[in-house]
Amino acid sequence: MINIDNLNDNQQKAVKHIDGPCMVLAGPGSGKTRVITYRIANLVLNENIKPTNILAISFTKASSLEMRNRAISLNNDFRLTKVTYGTFHSVFFRILRHFTNYGLDSIFEEKLKRMCIKTILKSLNIENADDDETVGQVINEISYVKNELMDRIDFTSEILTSDEFSKVYNLYEEHKSQLNKIDFDDMLIKTYHLLKENKRALEMVRGVYKYILVDEFQDVNKVQFEVLKLISNPMNNIFVVGDEDQSIYGFRGSRPDFLLQFEEYFNGAEKIVLDINYRSKNEIIEVSNNLIQKNNNRYEKIIKCSQGKGAKVSYISPDDAEEEALFVGKDILEEMKKDYVEYTDFAVIYRTNIQSRALVDVFMDLRIPFVVKDSIITIYDHWAAQDILAYLRIALDPKSNKDWVRIINKPFRYISKDNINLMKEEKDFIDALINKCDLHPKQVKTINDLEIDISYLKTLTPKNAISYIRSSLDYDRYILDYCSNRKMKATGLVEILNEIESSSTNFKTIQEYLDHIERVKAEIIDNRNNKQSDGVIFTTMHSAKGLEFKNVYIIGANEGTIPHEKSYDIDDEERKNEQIEEERRLMYVAITRAEESLYISSPLNKYGKKATKSRFIDDAKTSKEEYRKKIEKENMINGINVLTKDEIDSITIGDKIYHKRFKEGTIIQKDGDSLKIRFEDGDKTLNARVCLTKKIMCKL
Ligand code: ATP
Ligand code: MG
16 A cells, blocks of 8 residues: 655645546646555555556656656565656567567667768768767757658758758668668657557557556657557556757757647646645746746746745846856855855756856856756867967978868868868978978968968957957958858857857967866866866756756846747747747746755856847846945955965875865875775775865864
């Protein structure tokens, strides 16, 4: 038996639902996952439904495991382990393996997929085919077309012409089928076609999975919904839980409409609303409610609060992104002085990865540990940034062939691919190009002029050098031509260039700036490799979903960033409204991560131009806090008494220390700045550079 007395009335109603379709609509932190797990236990333990007839689906491996563990922990009955818990991919692939010859060795791994697409792009002479960004974009686009079950002819690529896109798509499909491999998207569409075309297979699957439960249903896309419809018919014992206000994966083909269509398709579906939030304090729920009510394409639901009042919600407007990052850093250091506060209680949430650039710089300066949740790729890895850095590297080392090859035709300088390929292994690429190739005198002059320009760069500060590359060496024109040839908007690429230029502002020499970039990359790789687990979380709004933090800072809340420019720079009114609503949901997801304190920040300027605060700030009716303007970097560092390098070096294994939170401990391992310390309640790895502040920890 399972006792459900500790659930609220609507939660109980949902858990007790047995046959027929049911949709649970719920706000953030309202116990959606809790309800799913209790319902599984109820079906198995109280209703005696065979566990092997139950299928529980979630979106990621991690959340699927979490669901399994939570269900099993409700009651130690072994029957709960017999339920099928899986992701769409794992469940569909299992079906496919059963009815076809595909096996575990048929999977076309993501790494091979990237290599394959890259090779295809190169074979078609697509520009920047070598760059991860381009390859990633093409992979996403192919994936979107498949998940939408659409014809590739109807799709408009953002970076390829329709002819190029079709060619890449076909070559990729041919390559896989020759190897008899399938990728993750194929697992979904092949299952869809199998069940649609093979009646016997469909009947068998229906006979096994008689009760289907889906968490985070707002994230389903077309192909997933179609398969769910096929296998749940005709009994329609399908139970879905979701929050259409948190549907943020439009680019992968998920839409809130599928949740809204559920009722229409599954006639007579029971609808239950969970509207009590167990996560956030009242003020946070209020602003999130204000905001989301501006969306039209949703079910009306007012979220109530169980945590009471007392949250701090503020809106601030620093001068620019640098000052904003300093403010966040300073505020976190202040809060850390209190007892029982950890770095992991804080999250900085932003719309695009680019925005983490200033944060990383400032947090490294202030020695605050951080963990970047999203991709390991920094802005410096973007191909346009790499072009700019190649120019800078040549300024310092005119014999850097690799960099010359990269930029010689950016903008186009009429040097043929053949000549470049012939000369790139020579000792001095430029010298060889001029002396060994039969160049036209005009070409020689162009190269000579470029050499003079590049040698001039090293007399400039990095910021002026980048600005010179962009304007006088015509790199910006190259970017604009690049975009107009592909009929794509240039704003994204121009933003990368602006951010790179702005990242160089505080450096006196090009060498200093290049060294700094190497350090940033090393730091990010380091914390990605989990050396640093105790840090402030930096995350995009997308990756923040499902998480919760005591304190949240939403940065860069400006028009153009959130809502993102590409969501409203569209002619089609209907599509524009859809996109703006998705942006509003993203902001909603970000706000609803906070438990006790929330800062929303809109810098007054961006890249030297006036910036406008996000329309979502007025929607949310956030009140403005008098902004504490005096932010002195030096004072802050002095204020927290960071240990000097000599002091850190003097620490040896066996030393006793006292930590504000973990109390007394002994150093048992030391690897550079990283210390392993044995405390009474276990071993912790802490970063000396950051945690050995005299206020937090001292040597005994
Ligand atoms: P998200 O929108 O982030 O996915 P969710 O709706 O899935 O959230 P859960 O993770 O199930 O929410 O629950 C959020 C928190 O609230 C959990 O810590 C859970 O234990 C708690 N909670 C849910 N229902 C209750 C309840 N009736 N009484 C006490 N705590 C509850
Ligand atoms: Mg959940």
